[in-house]
Amino acid sequence: MDNARPQAPAGKPVSASAVELATLVEVADTNPMGNIHGGVIMKLADQAAAAAAIRHSGRICVTASIDQLDFRSAVHVGDMVVLKASLHYAHRSSMEVGVRIEAERLQTGVRTHVASATLIFVALDDQCRPVPVPAILPQTPEEQRRFARGEERYRARAARRQQEKAAGTAARS
Numbered sequence: 161m162d163n164a165r166p167q168a169p170a171g172k173p174v175s176a177s178a179v180e181l182a183t184l185v186e187v188a189d190t191n192p193m194g195n196i197h198g199g200v201i202m203k204l205a206d207q208a209a210a211a212a213a214i215r216h217s218g219r220i221c222v223t224a225s226i227d228q229l230d231f232r233s234a235v236h237v238g239d240m241v242v243l244k245a246s247l248h249y250a251h252r253s254s255m256e257v258g259v260r261i262e263a264e265r266l267q268t269g270v271r272t273h274v275a276s277a278t279l280i281f282v283a284l285d286d287q288c289r290p291v292p293v294p295a296i297l298p299q300t301p302e303e304q305r306r307f308a309r310g311e312e313r314y315r316a317r318a319a320r321r322q323q324e325k326a327a328g329t330a331a332r333s
């Protein structure tokens with residue numbers, strides 16, 4: 161038996177690690193027009209997604225990539241930003257996390273979908289090496305759809321990195 165390679169832990173449902181994070185938009189978060197800076201949304205999305213990845217894996221996780229971040233509408237000072245993060249897909253040590261970002265105008269209770277993001281995290285062991293994470297057990301049809309799309313994107317990313325590696329090796333030889 162190879163004791164150096166930890167076994168993948170038992171699978172977990174998406175709901176076990178889903179995260180909701182809410183915060184009020186302050187003046188320091190906004191531009192002179194009172195709209196939130198995109199970088200503030202990016203930081204919050206990274207935090208919410210990291211929390212979901214850490215919950216799922218039970219490990220320290222690093223952001224490997226931000227694959228997608230689409231802004232749909234502005235967020236204003238005084239609004240409450242609500243981020244909902246959940247795992248789409250997990251492979252060996254990596255996890256794809258989707259984040260839906262909404263803004264609530266507190267005076268009216270009206271919520272708007274302001275952005276969506278997809279981020280990839282890698283779980284690390286105590287020596288900062290990638291370590292196996294639990295499988296995802298998608299339960300609802302939506303979770304199953306996200307899982308299948310996440311698996312396709314994982315394969316596309318792996319193929320792209322492989323190509324880049326081969327191109328780098330060829331350029332150096």
Ligand SMILES: CC(C)(COP(=O)(O)OP(=O)(O)OC[C@H]1O[C@@H](n2cnc3c(N)ncnc32)[C@H](O)[C@@H]1OP(=O)(O)O)[C@@H](O)C(=O)NCCC(=O)NCCS
Binds near residue numbers: 252
């Ligand atoms: C992410 C990181 C741990 C990967 O390390 P590595 O030595 O390249 O690891 P491997 O090639 O063995 O890949 C490990 C996993 O990471 C995934 N991965 C590596 N680079 C990736 C990237 N750019 N995008 C998405 N996934 C990536 C691989 O697909 C693999 O997933 P799998 O185990 O599920 O198959 C390493 O590149 C790193 O530490 N990067 C810096 C992270 C960081 O500082 N983030 C910002 C602050 S948190």
